[in-house]
Amino acid sequence: MIKLEHVNKKIEKDQILDDLSLNVNKGSIYGLLGSNGAGKTTMLKTLAGILKQDSGTVTIAGENVYENNAIKQSVFFMPDYPTFFPQYTTKQMAKFFQSIYPNWSEERFLKLGEVFELDVNKKIHTYSKGLQRQAAFWLALSTNPSVFILDEPFDGLDPVIRTKVKNLLVQEVAERDMTVIISSHNLREVEDLCDHIGIIHKGTCMIEKDIDDLKSDIHKIQVAFPKETKEDWKESVKPLYMEQRGSVYMLIVRGEKQKILTNIETFKPVLLDMLPLTLEEIFIYEMGDMNYAIQNILLS
Numbered sequence: 001m002i003k004l005e006h007v008n009k010k011i012e013k014d015q016i017l018d019d020l021s022l023n024v025n026k027g028s029i030y031g032l033l034g035s036n037g038a039g040k041t042t043m044l045k046t047l048a049g050i051l052k053q054d055s056g057t058v059t060i061a062g063e064n065v066y067e068n069n070a071i072k073q074s075v076f077f078m079p080d081y082p083t084f085f086p087q088y089t090t091k092q093m094a095k096f097f098q099s100i101y102p103n104w105s106e107e108r109f110l111k112l113g114e115v116f117e118l119d120v121n122k123k124i125h126t127y128s129k130g131l132q133r134q135a136a137f138w139l140a141l142s143t144n145p146s147v148f149i150l151d152e153p154f155d156g157l158d159p160v161i162r163t164k165v166k167n168l169l170v171q172e173v174a175e176r177d178m179t180v181i182i183s184s185h186n187l188r189e190v191e192d193l194c195d196h197i198g199i200i201h202k203g204t205c206m207i208e209k210d211i212d213d214l215k216s217d218i219h220k221i222q223v224a225f226p227k228e229t230k231e232d233w234k235e236s237v238k239p240l241y242m243e244q245r246g247s248v249y250m251l252i253v254r255g256e257k258q259k260i261l262t263n264i265e266t267f268k269p270v271l272l273d274m275l276p277l278t279l280e281e282i283f284i285y286e287m288g289d290m291n292y293a294i295q296n297i298l299l300s
């Protein structure tokens with residue numbers, strides 16, 4: 001649904017986006033990860049039609065985004081530092097958004113007031129950073145976007161409101177198939193939310209993965225064999241990674257869960273348990289040869 005194909009963008013003399021290609025399905029929550037300066041904001045602004053790519057294509061539902069008003073009316077970009085008109089209250093900003101977003105819902109705005117509990121008559125710039133971000137979420141969601149683009153959205157939000165906002169996003173995706181793209185430095189921050197992850201490094205998308213595929217393809221297993229068992233099982237199971245504590249092995253194995261278990265059972269283990277893997281662990285084992293910059297993104 002969202003497609004960036006071979007996108008290049010220079011700012012001054014620097015190549016900020018470098019042959020970047022990326023796909024986001026409709027109704028997906030896509031986590032865009034990358035270290036400082038990787039090009040996330042530039043990519044998101046290009047997707048939102050704020051910046052024009054030098055070459056390549058950026059389309060939403062098959063239509064070019066740049067200078068396409070019809071598309072832009074259904075896309076909401078929330079920058080890492082939400083900005084509002086100086087002196088405007090939330091109520092006045094709501095009126096402004098209502099005039100430019102045809103899908104604005106007053107009913108939704110009133111309903112979300114119960115979640116955010118901000119004083120609509122107070123000037124937004126007098127709110128704290130976290131409260132300003134809450135106001136940005138409130139206004140953004142009231143425009144009923146088809147595509148919601150969020151640049152580092154959870155910065156400065158306390159854990160309670162962070163969970164509330166994440167729940168709201170999931171709800172919108174489930175109810176009206178909204179597509180969400182969220183940029184972050186940190187896998188842990190978005191892993192409970194996203195169904196796809198893309199890693200951007202030096203302006204290029206290096207890895208794009210479906211989280212369910214990843215999770216079904218890699219497993220952590222705790223296993224122990226009777227003393228007399230020969231070491232042949234290692235040849236057969238082919239773990240990606242193995243740790244031994246006494247007679248118990250912790251294995252990371254790639255493949256189909258049932259096939260792996262059946263295979264191990266032929267060696268008559270005295271202990272055999274599947275353990276949960278975090279997304280961070282999956283990425284690390286999956287990309288054993290990844291470079292330092294990517295490890296940094298995953299472990300920070």
Ligand SMILES: Nc1ncnc2c1ncn2[C@@H]1O[C@H](COP(=O)(O)OP(=O)(O)OP(=O)(O)O)[C@@H](O)[C@H]1O
Nearest residue numbers: 011012016034035036037038039040041042043185
């Ligand atoms: N307006 C600009 N003028 C000059 N350089 C810019 C401009 N905007 C972005 N850049 C450069 O482009 C590169 C990518 O910046 P961008 O903000 O897209 O990265 P990012 O991945 O969002 O980084 P961060 O996580 O630090 O926000 C950086 O080196 C930045 O200095």
